[in-house]
Amino acid sequence: MTICHLQATGTIELYFYGELDARARLDVEAHLTSCADCRQALDDMRTIQAALATRPDISAPAGGDWTGFMTRLDAAIRDESESLAPEGVRFFSPRYRGRYVVYAAMAALITLVSISVAYIVESRRQLKESALAGNVSPAPKPPEPVAAAPAQEWSPDAGLVSLSEQHFERSKLVVYGLANKDAHRSSAQDWAYERQLASTLLSDTRLYRLAAEERGLKSVARVMGDLELVLLQTSMSSNPEPATLQQIQRLIYKRDLVSKMDVVVSGF
Amino acid sequence: MADSDLIIRAAGGDPTAFQALVERHRSMVYRVAYQFAGNHFDAEDIAQEVFIKVYRSLDKFRQDAQLTSWLYRIAMNACIDHRRRKSPAASTPMGEEAEQRLLNTPEEAPGPEECAYAGELGDVLEAEIARLPQGQRIVFVMRHHQGLKLCEIAEALGLAEGTVKRQLHAAIHRLRGALTAANVTAGGRA
Numbered sequence: 001m002t003i004c005h006l007q008a009t010g011t012i013e014l015y016f017y018g019e020l021d022a023r024a025r026l027d028v029e030a031h032l033t034s035c036a037d038c039r040q041a042l043d044d045m046r047t048i049q050a051a052l053a054t055r056p057d058i059s060a061p062a063g064g065d066w067t068g069f070m071t072r073l074d075a076a077i078r079d080e081s082e083s084l085a086p087e088g089v090r091f092f093s094p095r096y097r098g099r100y101v102v103y104a105a106m107a108a109l110i111t112l113v114s115i116s117v118a119y120i121v122e123s124r125r126q127l128k129e130s131a132l133a134g135n136v137s138p139a140p141k142p143p144e145p146v147a148a149a150p151a152q153e154w155s156p157d158a159g160l161v162s163l164s165e166q167h168f169e170r171s172k173l174v175v176y177g178l179a180n181k182d183a184h185r186s187s188a189q190d191w192a193y194e195r196q197l198a199s200t201l202l203s204d205t206r207l208y209r210l211a212a213e214e215r216g217l218k219s220v221a222r223v224m225g226d227l228e229l230v231l232l233q234t235s236m237s238s239n240p241e242p243a244t245l246q247q248i249q250r251l252i253y254k255r256d257l258v259s260k261m262d263v264v265v266s267g268f
Numbered sequence: 269m270a271d272s273d274l275i276i277r278a279a280g281g282d283p284t285a286f287q288a289l290v291e292r293h294r295s296m297v298y299r300v301a302y303q304f305a306g307n308h309f310d311a312e313d314i315a316q317e318v319f320i321k322v323y324r325s326l327d328k329f330r331q332d333a334q335l336t337s338w339l340y341r342i343a344m345n346a347c348i349d350h351r352r353r354k355s356p357a358a359s360t361p362m363g364e365e366a367e368q369r370l371l372n373t374p375e376e377a378p379g380p381e382e383c384a385y386a387g388e389l390g391d392v393l394e395a396e397i398a399r400l401p402q403g404q405r406i407v408f409v410m411r412h413h414q415g416l417k418l419c420e421i422a423e424a425l426g427l428a429e430g431t432v433k434r435q436l437h438a439a440i441h442r443l444r445g446a447l448t449a450a451n452v453t454a455g456g457r458a
Contacts, residue, residue, distance in 0.1 A: 010437035
């Protein structure tokens with residue numbers, strides 16, 4: 001018995017699975033009218049298809065629960081990650097860099113917040129002490145000298161100038177950020193962050209300005225006033241439109257705020 | 269987010285991106301693994317292996333390639349590796365001849381006659397699919413169950429289209445034989 005050439009060459013399967021072009025399909029259909037073997041082959045394939053179609057489609061672990069699978073995979077991936085490279089190499093590998101950058105950024109943020117809180121608490125305490133010393137006691141008591149630090153003559157003015165310098169250092173990040181931001185590419189999220197920073201610094205700036213005015217430290221008070229204005233405008237601007245940012249940038253340049261923050265305290 | 273973006277992020281060390289990738293494609297991978305292995309135990313092992321291999325190879329994925337083709341290829345290799353590990357031949361080095369023998373040796377499973385007594389034609393065919401040589405089984409599963417075209421199967425497996433066509437032809441020939449035997453045993457078609 002000879003097998004029909006359509007079956008021998010596998011053409012009948014290609015026909016069944018719709019893999020033939022239109023002309024080849026017509027040829028096969030013409031052939032089928034006169035070939036019982038090929039018709040039987042097609043019937044068999046349809047029977048196979050129908051029988052297999054009744055089988056359940058298993059595309060998930062038993063019960064459709066992926067929990068165990070995902071837990072096992074997580075553990076395997078973790079092991080895989082740890083065995084991929086030695087510690088030093090692993091740290092710098094691209095796969096880990098993103099993760100460590102996030103950790104480093106979080107650590108830096110926590111440190112920054114801690115330092116800021118400590119500064120604010122300390123500055124308020126010193127301002128309070130100096131105010132009390134200036135108004136009540138004729139001989140202000142200097143703060144305890146730091147161990148191993150050279151003994152310095154302390155005065156309320158020197159303390160205020162030192163605190164102002166530290167405050168300018170903290171504020172510079174925000175002012176630099178505002179001055180260099182692209183007005184047309186600033187996202188709402190980005191702007192919200194700037195506003196938040198500005199609001200955080202604003203009350204301390206006002207406090208330092210008032211203290212400087214009271215002490216007669218006119219240049220410090222003036223720069224604090226300019227800074228206060230920039231921070232105030234930033235914190236009050238809920239709309240991140242380019243025009244708003246450009247207005248603040250003009251203010252920064254017009255008042256030459258960045259340079260003044262650098263030099264004002266060095267004159268004391 | 270597109271697969272390619274998830275791959276870039278996962279390769280950069282973002283574990284959530286890799287998890288999203290797994291969640292998006294695990295059903296397809298599991299389906300292939302189950303159709304090949306025929307039981308949950310081995311299917312889960314194979315699917316795990318696929319995603320571990322994907323994780324190892326994230327850096328090597330070509331952005332212009334089809335992710336599903338890449339996954340199929342990894343899945344099929346994982347199926348073959350899994351079977352090889354379970355086979356007694358696993359302890360010996362795998363030469364080209366041994367590879368061919370493995371691909372064309374029927375699996376040890378109940379034959380159509382035994383299954384026919386159980387009655388269900390689906391059982392008979394599934395058992396026969398499990399007995400197909402690996403190359404034939406892979407191609408049949410990809411064409412019949414996954415609905416991939418021959419050219420897609422060839423691309424996914426890195427084979428010539430003619431080879432895929434021959435494997436499919438051989439698989440269907442075997443299944444038709446099982447069908448005939450089942451009908452004869454059950455007193456159907458003579």
